[in-house]
Amino acid sequence: MGIVLSVLVAVFVTGCGADGESDKNKANDESASGKALFIRNGCAVCHGNAGRGDGPVASSLKPPPRDFRDRASYKKGRGVEAISETIKLGVPKSAMPAYPHIVPADRRLLALFIESLQSENSSDDNEE
Numbered sequence: 001m002g003i004v005l006s007v008l009v010a011v012f013v014t015g016c017g018a019d020g021e022s023d024k025n026k027a028n029d030e031s032a033s034g035k036a037l038f039i040r041n042g043c044a045v046c047h048g049n050a051g052r053g054d055g056p057v058a059s060s061l062k063p064p065p066r067d068f069r070d071r072a073s074y075k076k077g078r079g080v081e082a083i084s085e086t087i088k089l090g091v092p093k094s095a096m097p098a099y100p101h102i103v104p105a106d107r108r109l110l111a112l113f114i115e116s117l118q119s120e121n122s123s124d125d126n127e128e
């Protein structure tokens with residue numbers, strides 16, 4: 001009986017864990033995994049470790065890699081869905097490669113990381 005009770009308690013606690021604080025922690029975790037994927041997939045070579053468009057090969061590229069902080073500069077949309085699609089398809093006529101082999105869940109993590117950079121230096125709207 002004791003075991004059944006603690007299982008029930010555990011289910012209850014995790015099931016109801018979606019309060020603001022744990023959502024925030026989850027968002028931080030997701031953006032950290034997104035950053036790891038960003039480095040591992042070589043995005044930083046062009047976009048820079050902090051996504052500022054200043055990676056080692058950036059200066060040789062035309063158009064230059066996106067500085068992800070610059071909300072107005074996204075050609076294909078700056079929401080998570082749009083970025084995930086851009087990663088899959090690449091940007092034609094630019095050095096931005098297509099990554100169809102990155103699974104959707106990982107593309108989403110990358111997009112969340114990139115989106116988290118957008119708000120860093122801006123206090124304007126929250127639109128997608």
Ligand code: HEC
Binds near residue numbers: 096
């Ligand atoms: C070889 C260099 C290079 C690599 C590697 C690279 N990118 Fe890019 N990326 C670019 C360039 C150049 C642009 C700008 C394209 C343009 O302006 O037409 C760009 C643009 C983007 C954009 C913005 C597209 C828009 O809407 O304007 C996103 C998002 C992006 N890259 C994500 C990534 C991610 C994530 C990775 C790694 C999985 C990655 N890039 C790897 C060069 C690169």
